[in-house]
Amino acid sequence: MNYKEIDTPALLIDETVLNKNIKYMSNYAKEQNVKLRPHTKTHKMPHLAMEQVRNGAEGITVAKVGEAEIMAIYGLDDIFIANQIVGKQKLERIKKLAEQINISFGVDSVHHIEEIDEVFQGADKKAQVLIEIEVGEERSGIIEEVDYKLLLNSIRASKNVELKGIFSHDGHTYKAVDKDDCLDLFMTATTRTLHFANVARDMDFEVETISIGSTPPFMFGFDIPEGITEIRPGTYILMDGSQSNAIDSYAHSAASVLTTVISKPTAERVITDVGAKGLTAQSRSKGLTTTEGFGKIKEFEGVHIHGVFDEHAIIYNREFSNNVNIGDKISIIPNHICPVSNLYHKAYIVNDGEVVKEIEIAAQGKLQ
Structure with missing residues (x-):
């Protein structure tokens, strides 16, 4: 699919x-x-x-x-x-x-x-x-x-x-x-x-x-x-936003979080269905790996997650809002991939837009 x-x-x-x-x-x-x-x-x-x-x-x-x-x-x-x-x-x-x-x-x-x-x-x-x-x-x-x-x-x-x-x-x-x-x-x-x-x-x-x-x-x-x-x-x-910023290229960013636009309350505010529980609230504030916001929108240049609640991502960007509708799906490159991997039961391997494999994240939650 x-x-x-x-x-x-x-x-x-x-x-x-x-x-x-x-x-x-x-x-x-x-x-x-x-x-x-x-x-x-x-x-x-x-x-x-x-x-x-x-x-x-x-x-x-x-x-x-x-x-x-x-x-x-x-x-x-x-x-x-x-x-x-x-x-x-x-x-x-x-x-x-x-x-x-x-x-x-x-x-x-x-x-x-x-x-x-x-x-x-x-x-x-x-x-x-x-x-x-x-x-x-x-x-x-x-x-x-x-x-x-x-x-x-x-x-x-x-x-x-x-x-x-x-x-x-x-x-x-x-x-x-x-x-x-x-x-x-x-x-x-x-x-x-x-x-x-x-x-x-x-x-x-x-x-x-x-x-x-x-x-x-x-x-x-x-x-x-x-x-x-x-x-x-x-x-x-897998790379992530912080490591991509370090080398000044997102060409190595293999991982992203797919999310759905669920609300557009104002002309510039967009809400999607992933929050801290699926993206984390991590950021980096110093040096080469400094990140903006809480994740980068993969399909739109210069658009980042402004804030996260438990189950909501908040984006403030009027141009972005004009280009997406409720129900659209977008991808977020997380700031730090390691804790994000630990939040999911499985990952989807995608090639040329098609899902080629589902992989179990078998060590998820193995913190002891």
Whole structure:
């Protein structure tokens, strides 16, 4: 059927652009001589994860144990959870997964090692962990070298934990003021990550994996310094308004939300049937990824969502209003695709206006 026959709101994915994005990052990783481990929290769809692996990805990254469990059910067998996992309940689930697939996960505290060591007592193989290094995003991760060395010594003393490598996330590149600033932030973060890898080697640890990741530097095609073994971009596969603004092009925007015009109360106000519950109320206010409003109307240049209620999108634009009628369907490119994917049960793959496949968003809501 034609995509405009789909009931709304609905998540659409342009197949041609999707394939272009998958191939771009796969080729980039090969050219840079690094492994590609895409972050599937962006789409939460095993079908797309398998496509990424079929196109050269070494394995996948997820954010939560629940996501890892779903991906494993669908046949993904090399998974990294790029997050600190706390609590015996979750660690028991990872221990069970480790019996079937290659799985690793993040740590940044001696507390983590002590808890993991206890849970993995008697396991057939040791827990595989990567230490997170904080590189400027001001989120989780090791900051001080002294704490890092204490953590390494804790791993050395553990009977059931094995160091696989280190990882970092330069998410603050989203706020870079321009391409040169993005490169500077990227290089600073990467240099810091490599330094911590060398500290581990100086303490006689084997560091198999040195993993970095965020989409902007890789969409710019920056050269990756020698020593990095793996990249973990996520958003690149679908893109969104903020990432498109960073590269000053919407040519990579594969995802959009189809919505119906349901009301035109004034000459310039238009209401559609998707709100915060189907689009989110997210925006970005700094740097290259700065967004206008709460989403961009795909079919009309310069028209954005002015505001969102739970179930309504509000647009103020007289020219746009003159060109649409109640019942018309339009597409919105969301500001941030990752939380939007988590709001839908399925996505529609569209090629040349026709729906070619419906894909289950099987990891939707898997936040535990």
